[in-house]
Amino acid sequence: MNQITVEKTAEDSASKSLHVTVPVDRVREAEARALKYYSKRARLPGFRPGKAPDTVVRKRFGEAIRQTVLEEVIREGWETAKTNESLKPITDPSIRNLKFEDGSPIEFELHVEVRPELKLERLGGFRLERKVTPVTDRAVEEQIAQIQEHKAAWIPVEGAKPTPGQMVRVEVAPIENGVAAASQPHDLVLGDNQAIPELEERIMTLLPGETAEADVRFPDDHPDESRRGQTRKVRIALHDVKRQELPPLDDALAREAGDFENLEALRAAIRQDLEREASREADAEVRRNLMAQLVDANRVEAPASLVHRLMHGYAEMYKVPEEQLAGFEQQFHGIAEAQVKRDLALDSLVESQGLRATESELDERINVIATTRGTPPAQVYASLQKANRLQELERAITEEKVFEFLLKQSTVEEVKS
Numbered sequence: 001m002n003q004i005t006v007e008k009t010a011e012d013s014a015s016k017s018l019h020v021t022v023p024v025d026r027v028r029e030a031e032a033r034a035l036k037y038y039s040k041r042a043r044l045p046g047f048r049p050g051k052a053p054d055t056v057v058r059k060r061f062g063e064a065i066r067q068t069v070l071e072e073v074i075r076e077g078w079e080t081a082k083t084n085e086s087l088k089p090i091t092d093p094s095i096r097n098l099k100f101e102d103g104s105p106i107e108f109e110l111h112v113e114v115r116p117e118l119k120l121e122r123l124g125g126f127r128l129e130r131k132v133t134p135v136t137d138r139a140v141e142e143q144i145a146q147i148q149e150h151k152a153a154w155i156p157v158e159g160a161k162p163t164p165g166q167m168v169r170v171e172v173a174p175i176e177n178g179v180a181a182a183s184q185p186h187d188l189v190l191g192d193n194q195a196i197p198e199l200e201e202r203i204m205t206l207l208p209g210e211t212a213e214a215d216v217r218f219p220d221d222h223p224d225e226s227r228r229g230q231t232r233k234v235r236i237a238l239h240d241v242k243r244q245e246l247p248p249l250d251d252a253l254a255r256e257a258g259d260f261e262n263l264e265a266l267r268a269a270i271r272q273d274l275e276r277e278a279s280r281e282a283d284a285e286v287r288r289n290l291m292a293q294l295v296d297a298n299r300v301e302a303p304a305s306l307v308h309r310l311m312h313g314y315a316e317m318y319k320v321p322e323e324q325l326a327g328f329e330q331q332f333h334g335i336a337e338a339q340v341k342r343d344l345a346l347d348s349l350v351e352s353q354g355l356r357a358t359e360s361e362l363d364e365r366i367n368v369i370a371t372t373r374g375t376p377p378a379q380v381y382a383s384l385q386k387a388n389r390l391q392e393l394e395r396a397i398t399e400e401k402v403f404e405f406l407l408k409q410s411t412v413e414e415v416k417s
Helices: 024-041 054-085 137-151 197-203 251-257 263-297 304-317 322-353 359-373 377-386 390-407
Strands: 005-012 015-022 094-099 106-113 127-132 153-157 167-176 186-189 211-217 231-245 411-416
Touching: 005 054, 015 054, 024 054, 054 106, 106 304, 127 263, 137 251, 137 263, 167 197, 197 211, 197 231, 251 263, 263 322, 263 390, 304 322, 322 390, 359 377, 359 390, 377 390
Parallel strands: 127 411
Antiparallel strands: 005 015, 015 106, 094 106, 153 231, 167 186, 167 231, 211 231
């Protein structure tokens, strides 16, 4: 037979493994085409273009011909597999266990991730609570305090040891074999976890201008695993100390913080911002609960291949070292599994209900962004395209349509905190 054969060897709802066999006749046809291609383009000493014997061309371009044949038959095998198995791939396939010997069929395995077939039976009738956390006076005053700290001045302190909350300029040099290494001065605020606790404690025993040596132990939870629990001898030089002087809490501070007439206007604006944030968080929590109920009601499963793929993406994003991968995957498995279920349910709804964002809706959203920024829509579009964020915006619009569709079929009860 001269047909490419495809045999399914393993599968789950989101991945397929297929064994592909390309018969000898098809391989020879591909070789003949590759040989002809290189014969026409070969520039070999002693032969006119296109007139070199096949044996000479094979000897000169053997590896290139072999690679061309492989690419052609793998591509043809993949197209045959997609057709025969009605595949809907979401990634390019990986090629495994390739066998290519002269005079024999070419065999290989294709492993491909596919879009799972998911049909949601229940789309409504969910009961949800929307709880908006009240904005307290304390929360407003905490924001005011942050503005004060941002606008604060740092005043030098003379002849006194530093205390928590003060800024110090220090040099810390590791000592090896009695010799201190080079160091650079840097600023840190004591008590802000900018240095290990033992080091901060030792700094607070010094006066500005003093230098001391100390043994400092790195805590067991230090971010650098190689230093955890270790003790190092260091030389500490305290150059100067500054205390923070907050500006008065008055109308001048409000005007300096923004376009506010007085302190009460600043407080009102902060409260309004916090209330908007609390409302957004309440809406986000409703969406999270709605998706959880939708997934549970329809018993959506998370295929292992998709969960693994997502965790691999997390690991790359966070630059997790290979020796920490096992622990990382164990820690994030539940999060990845929930995300896969959510994405599958959302994608199923988008396809079955025709909720994908349209081009006109995308243009409308870009116009809104442009109006807010005071820039031309074309400029906003270009900046989003350059930053590869158009797809992100399209996805956001699509999700808004999905939740609007779902919420119309469910009940949301406002609950006071």
